[in-house]
Every structure is written in structure tokens, then in C-alpha cells.
Amino acid sequence: MTGDAASWIGPVEDRRLIDLPGLVWRSVAFQPGDAQMLDYCGGRIDLPEDLRGAVPKRRSEFLAGRLCALLALQELGVHGPIERTGRAPVWPSGAVGSISHHAGRAVAVVSRQMPALGLxxxxxxxxxxxxxxxxxxxxxxxxxxxxxxxxxxxxxxxxxxxxxxxxxxxxxxxxxxxxxxxxxxxxxxxxxxxxxxxxxxxxxxxxxxxxxxxxxxxxx
CATH class of the missing domain: 3.90.470.20 (4'-phosphopantetheinyl transferase domain)
Structure with a gap:
């Protein structure tokens, strides 16, 4: 994938990490940085208000995870924001998904077919x-x-x-x-x-x- 990305985040991969029908995967490696937003391939992801004062690691994990989720949803043809309840994502109508991350990697998986997913x-x-x-x-x-x-x-x-x-x-x-x-x-x-x-x-x-x-x- 090409496009302008922040220097702390690498190219997004679309490998099917676990090969089950109806799943779309995205993953990315990153270095935690002092990011407040992410502009990737013309798409902008902003931090929610409650995370703007969080430590760099938490901010970077959130942005990298949301990037993976949004790109996976785009492949499904599902558009709309990913809302939050507490720290849990709320998925747009028509899809389910899950996001996970640690200090250097973020992964997301989405589906139209599954009842729910946990990653x-x-x-x-x-x-x-x-x-x-x-x-x-x-x-x-x-x-x-x-x-x-x-x-x-x-x-x-x-x-x-x-x-x-x-x-x-x-x-x-x-x-x-x-x-x-x-x-x-x-x-x-x-x-x-x-x-x-x-x-x-x-x-x-x-x-x-x-x-x-x-x-x-x-x-x-």
C-alpha cells in the first residue's frame, strides 16, 4: 500500500493471519510516537478527547488499531465511524470485528458473516x-x-x-x-x-x- 503515512507507522499488511471464510485482516507494525492524529493515504484518524493526554504508547496503539480496522472495513464495503463504549469499539451496522495491539503491532479483523469476533x-x-x-x-x-x-x-x-x-x-x-x-x-x-x-x-x-x-x- 502506498501513500503518505506518519514516520512511526509501517506499511499495512493484508495477510489472512487465520484463514477462515468471511474474514478480512489488516495488521501493521509501528514505533510508539507522540502522535495526536494519523493521516494515511488521505484518510484522517483523530484521537478521541479522553486519549489526547494519554501516554504516547497508548495514543499510538489506538491510532494504529483504528487504521487497521477502517481499512479492513473498507474492503468489506462497510463505511462509517467506529464508535466507542468505554474502551470497546462499536462497529458500523453490517459488520462485526475486533482489534488488538501491543507496543509494536496492531491487528484488526472484520466480517459480515460471523455473529461476533474476539481477537x-x-x-x-x-x-x-x-x-x-x-x-x-x-x-x-x-x-x-x-x-x-x-x-x-x-x-x-x-x-x-x-x-x-x-x-x-x-x-x-x-x-x-x-x-x-x-x-x-x-x-x-x-x-x-x-x-x-x-x-x-x-x-x-x-x-x-x-x-x-x-x-x-x-x-x-
């Missing part, structure tokens, strides 16, 4: 991080599901990310934020997980890409 993108955990939060991420029954050949850091990252994605997939129908331990992994087969959360059974697929774990959740 998460996490760098692989360090051994130190896993030792610190592993007891919050999974219980003994879930640890027993670790596939042969997976090290503890990959497994911990996948489970953490899958639960984050599962929550995002059903968050629109919840009146509160569930405790992380309310989500339970039922099984893992290859790239796929099944998770229960509240009254939902949620299918999650994951990939490892460029040092990140990317998970996509689709509720029943």
Missing part, C-alpha cells in the same frame, strides 16, 4: 512473566492439556491470549467484566481450543506469527 495479539511470555502470573492464567486441569512439544512459555501465552480473545468475543452481551479464572480451556487440538466462559462455549484458533501469539475467538 488478541500477545508477544510470547518470558519465563519470568509466566512464573509471576501463571497461577492466574490456568489451573492444574488446564496445565494437563499442554500438547506434546510445547514449552511452558508457549502454552501459557496461548492460554492467556485465548482467554482474552474469548472474553472480547462475548463482551457485548455482558454487563460486567468476568474474573479471568471464569474462563476454562476444555481441550486443545492442534491450533484450536475450546473454552467455556459464563454460558458460552467458544471456539478459538491460534497461530504464532513474527514472535506473537494471535488468537481469534468465535462464540457459539
Amino acid at each position: 488478541d495479539c500477545e508477544p510470547l511470555m518470558s519465563a519470568e512473566t509466566l512464573a509471576e502470573i501463571g497461577h492466574l492464567v490456568m489451573d492444574d486441569a488446564e496445565r494437563a492439556l499442554r500438547p506434546e512439544g510445547w514449552d511452558a512459555q508457549r502454552f501459557g501465552t496461548v492460554v492467556f491470549s485465548a482467554k482474552e480473545a474469548a472474553y472480547k468475543a462475548i463482551s457485548a452481551r455482558l454487563a460486567d467484566i468476568p474474573d479471568f479464572r471464569e474462563a476454562h480451556v476444555l481441550d486443545i487440538t492442534g491450533t484450536d481450543l475450546r473454552i467455556t466462559l459464563r454460558d458460552s462455549e467458544i471456539y478459538v484458533r491460534h497461530i504464532l506469527d513474527a514472535g506473537d501469539c494471535i488468537t481469534l475467538a468465535i462464540p457459539d
